Amino acid sequence: MKTKHWILIFAAVALLCAVAIVLFPLPQQVASAADIYQNGILIRTVPLGQDARFTITAPNGGTNTVAVSGGRIRVEQATCPDGLCVNQGWSRTEGYPIVCLPHGLVIQPKGGDTPFDAVTN
């Protein structure tokens, strides 16, 4: 076969894959709960199923107000100087932890229904 034909075949396969990717997107791994760490220590686990709002005080006196709504979690208000944790917005997946470095705070969503497990990694 000529090189031209191979290129055509591969272009067709690539196009088919692109169409399949658009039609069947990868499933979102939606978390069912979130672990909240302060300076690396797990201080509480909140279920994402019920809406909640609470304030966490850091050892250095700073506070983060955390809100859970509609299965998502975010830092609503914070006294940290840069406000990066607030700007990170909502998170609902394991791959998107929320971090506030000045207060040593990490919010790590976890668990949930996913057809994939560690073996696939």
Add this chain to the structure above:
Amino acid sequence: MTPLQTSASVRRLTRLALLTAAALSIHLLEGLLPNPLPVPGAKLGLANVITLYALFTAGPGDTLLVLLARILLGSLFSGRGTTLFYSLAGGLLCFSVVWLLHRVLTRRQLWVAGVIGGICHNIGQIAVAIALTRTPALIVYLPWLILCGMGTGLFTGLCARFLLEKLPEKLKKW
């Protein structure tokens, strides 16, 4: 055996060992690098440069030996048992298809073998993943893996082609 035959078989054994060592080194070195691709299971598969090189110089039987030795030793050295099944399925499917193809391909078209090999390798792996984890939903990864396989296969195929072009002629005779 006549002395001539003995020297030929020693030659062949040495070549096999050399190719296996090269493929294994590339395989292990690549395993040390962080995965540059976002899809789990996808990687460059640089060791397949050796597989392609062997297929186009040594013939299918010896290539299969090198491939099997590399896969067995590779998963042994990397220390994860399950990778053996993924590698075996991917490697053998890839080998069979490329072996059927290599007669109709010229050396300038080695990249075609690379691309098709990459696709087949990933199809074999996803098939094993689905069978092992009993999650047919994994099939959604297939288009991603095929695309990645085409890209990485093109790269390894071109590597093998340049290798064959640049190597001195006497090194290509088996």
